[in-house]
Amino acid sequence: MIGYMQSTRYTVLAVTATVILVIAVLIGATTRPGIMTPVTERLVGWVTGHETSIGAAWLTWEDGPVYAIREIDVADRLQAGSIDLRPNWFGFLPGIAMVGSATAASGTVIIDRTGGGSMSTDYESYIDEVSLSGIDVIIRRAYATSRFRIVEGSGSLRGGTLSLDAVAGDGRVYFRGDGKLARVETIAGDATVEGPNLATVAEALGIAAPDVPPFTLNGRLSVNADNWDLTGISGEIGDSDIGGALTVHFREPRPLIEADLSSETLDFDDLGVIIGLPSVNEDGAALNEAQETANARYQQSTRFIPDASIDFSRLSIVDADVRYTAASVVDAPFTISAFNLDLAIENSLLTIEEFTASMVDGQMSLSGTVNGREQPAESDLSGRFDDLDLESIVPDRMARGKLQGRLDLALAGSDFRTAFGNADGSVSFWAEGARLAAVPIEAAGLDIGEALVTLAGQDRDDPVYVEAPCLVASLDISDGIGTADPIVADTEDSVIIVDGTVNLRNETLDLAVKADAKDFSWGTLMGDITVGGSWRDPSITVDAGGGAAQVLFAGLLGAVAGPLAALPFFETGDGKDVPCRSLLDRARSGNALPGGQ
Structure with a gap:
């Protein structure tokens, strides 16, 4: 019996020693890269189902066991300069990950979503905590690819606090929240996105956005x-505040952006980079590349229409449904004080469902489409102008009253200048009961005598006005040439008619101003006024031939009898009223007279 017990004891000791020796050998083997590198390659390849290559793999000790992997490449899934895995002592138990934490640096992770559905959750069975640095993340979808670089990131595949500092395009993304990295449906938290231009961030994420000034969004x-839902937005774009919510739907055949945004105060020049006008960053932020390009083009140009184009490549990769409201607008032309915009993009067709701009007095509204499916792009625009304040539009208090208007244009071209240079349609403005400054009205009819008398008698800060029951300005536009059809100002003193063209192609004027006095006037010259030159630098000339003949006739009369020399300068005042009602009705309807008569 005693012998049997001794034999059993020796057997147990032998087995124990053997186990310890085997463990020691195994542990020793795991510390040798020459042994563990090929073993790890095969194991990772079997788990992932992808061809794998590893530069080196071995077990080391740093406050506990660490399995180090260097220069790993899992085909089309993962590349990393280093991965350190800390095994979990209780990883053999159900519900506990085999790896307590994993640290990866300098590499690329590719997430394939081309088949749709949720991301794989297999890895959460093997790994709990992850810590990443210098990792490029590529998310592939059938219709879009998102790319960003994780500068620093940490979290759990199984659930808990998440932290991310990433770069997307030229922008930076900061995120703090909760969720499971293995299940994106669970991730939510506070995010900040900032950068010099939102367009580069959107491009990196596989969507599209317009060029804007430097921005910060929370x-x-x-x-x-x-x-992806971003709600409770607050922040700034340029010198304008921004708030609201947006959702990105990653759907086929294109992502859809739904946005409902608003600004308490919009600085109008923040839109300059979009429409080709100059912009400044009043907070001192440096101009981004798009702003500098737009500013340089505008400063080098002598044109009025901006040298800007629509990037139709962006319209082709995203659909959108956008609503934007600016409660107040500063630094805007034409006294714009607020506006609302509602637009949609579908398969390269941009539809302006509503654009309404409120003025200090009056309102402008616009709707239409820009079709990027055609080359060149085709646009159809319709607009109305209601109760615009003439005094705030016309310089030097030359007019008072309320102006109405409408436009209907068909354009062809991918940039503003080409599109307007090919325009067809009509533009009309009209006013009933307006008042026009008396001096320029008399001067327009070359009624120099009455103009001088009026100028001498009026208060400089309170000019004299004449009633203008009928004021109509219509252009019939064909192939970029606008023909006056007609332009008429019917006042109590005279009828002024403007004939000629406004060239939208080269932005020049060729207009003849004719006046017919209704009252007896002295000091009237014979001749017409011509308005020419460019839109930015117009010129005004008087027909010298008529005036010279008038002076010669006066000289002959003066040789016979001095007082008769004044006769050529008298206007008998036989001007007739224009058919105001029919002109106003035609302007409202946008219908041109046949042949431009």
């Missing part, structure tokens, strides 16, 4: 399988 980000 909000609550929820990441779902196919939706």
